[in-house]
Ligand SMILES: CCC/C=C/C(=O)SCCNC(=O)CCNC(=O)[C@H](O)C(C)(C)COP(=O)([O-])OP(=O)([O-])OC[C@H]1O[C@@H](n2cnc3c(N)ncnc32)[C@H](O)[C@@H]1OP(=O)([O-])[O-]
C-alpha cells in the first residue's frame with residue numbers, strides 16, 4: 001500500500017455530466033445489479049446506467065459507501081450489502097431485488113481486485129482470497145442471476161469486468177488466473193444459456209484511473225499511463241460506455257465475447273504492478 005492515498009479518476013460530478021453517445025432512454029425502466037457499484041469503475045457504470053433510465057442496485061460490503069452513492073441517485077438506485085464470496089448472501093440479494101422490483105435485466109460484475117505481489121511469494125491464503133473473490137464470487141452472482149431469469153422466463157445480460165489476460169500485466173498472476181477463469185466460464189455459459197435468452201460478455205479494462213489504484217505504489221502508478229500506445233490512462237467512463245454497449249440492445253447479437261478497452265495495451269506496452277525488474281530494463 002502506498003503512503004499517498006489520493007483521489008484519482010473522475011469525480012462523481014464529472015462522471016454524471018460526461019457527454020455520452022447513448023440516448024437518455026437507452027435503459028429505460030430496466031433494473032441493473034452492479035457489484036462493486038460504489039467502487040471506481042462500478043460507480044461510473046451505476047451513474048451512467050441511471051442516467052440512461054435504469055434503476056441500479058448497488059452491491060458491495062460497505063453500507064455507508066453504497067448509501068452515499070444511492071442518496072445521490074435518489075429513486076434511480078438502491079443499496080444492498082453483500083459479500084459476493086458468500087453464496088447465501090448472493091441468493092438473498094437476488095431474492096430481495098426480485099421481490100422489490102419484480103425484474104432484473106442486467107448484471108454487471110465489477111466487484112473484484114487483487115494485491116500486487118510476485119507470484120513466487122503468494123501465500124495460500126492470498127491466492128485463495130483472490131480466486132474466491134474474482135472467480136468464485138463472480139460465478140455465484142452469474143448463477144444466481146441466471147437461475148432467476150430461467151425461472152421467470154425473463155431475458156438477461158451479464159457483463160463481467162475482468163482484466164487483460166493476454167499480455168502486459170505483471171505482478172497479479174492470481175488475478176490473471178481468476179479472470180481467465182471468468183472469461184472461459186463466460187464463453188461456456190454463453191452457449192448453455194443462449195436458449196434462455198441470456199447473454200454473457202466480459203469487458204477487459206486496461207489502465208483505468210480509479211481509487212482502486214491506491215493498492216499500488218506511486219512508482220508503479222506513474223508508469224500506467226505509458227503502458228499503451230495512446231500513452232495515457234483510460235477513464236471509468238470508457239468502461240461504463242462499453243458496458244452499456246454490451247448490456248443494451250446494441251449488444252443483442254453479441255455473447256461470449258470479451259471487449260478489451262485498453263488503448264491498445266494488449267498489443268504494445270507493459271504494466272508492472274510491482275515495479276519493473278532490472279532484468280527487463282536491458283542495459
Ligand atoms: C493498471 C493496473 C491494473 C489494475 C488493476 C485493478 O484491478 S485496480 C483495482 C484494484 N482494486 C482492488 O484491488 C481493491 C480490492 N482488493 C481487495 O479487496 C484485496 O486485495 C483482496 C482481493 C485480496 C481481498 O482481500 P480480503 O478482503 O480477502 O482480505 P485481506 O485483505 O485480509 O487479504 C487476505 C489475504 O490475502 C493476502 N494479502 C492481501 N494483501 C496482501 C499484500 N499486499 N501482500 C501480500 N499478501 C497479501 C494475505 O495472505 C491476506 O491474509 P493475511 O496475511 O492478511 O491474513
Ligand SMILES: NC(=O)C1=CN([C@@H]2O[C@H](COP(=O)(O)OP(=O)(O)OC[C@H]3O[C@@H](n4cnc5c(N)ncnc54)[C@H](OP(=O)(O)O)[C@@H]3O)[C@@H](O)[C@H]2O)C=CC1
Nearest residue numbers: 036039040041060061062083084111112113207208210212
Ligand atoms: N482500475 C483499473 O485500472 C482496472 C480495474 N479492473 C477491475 O475492474 C473492477 C473494478 O475496479 P475498480 O473500480 O478500479 O476498483 P475498486 O477497488 O475501486 O472497486 C472494487 C469494488 O469491489 C468491491 N468488492 C471487492 N470485494 C468484494 C466482495 N467480496 N463483495 C462485494 N464487493 C466487493 C469493493 O467494495 P467494498 O470494498 O466496499 O466491498 C469495491 O467497491 C475490479 O474487478 C478490478 O480488478 C481491471 C483492470 C484495470
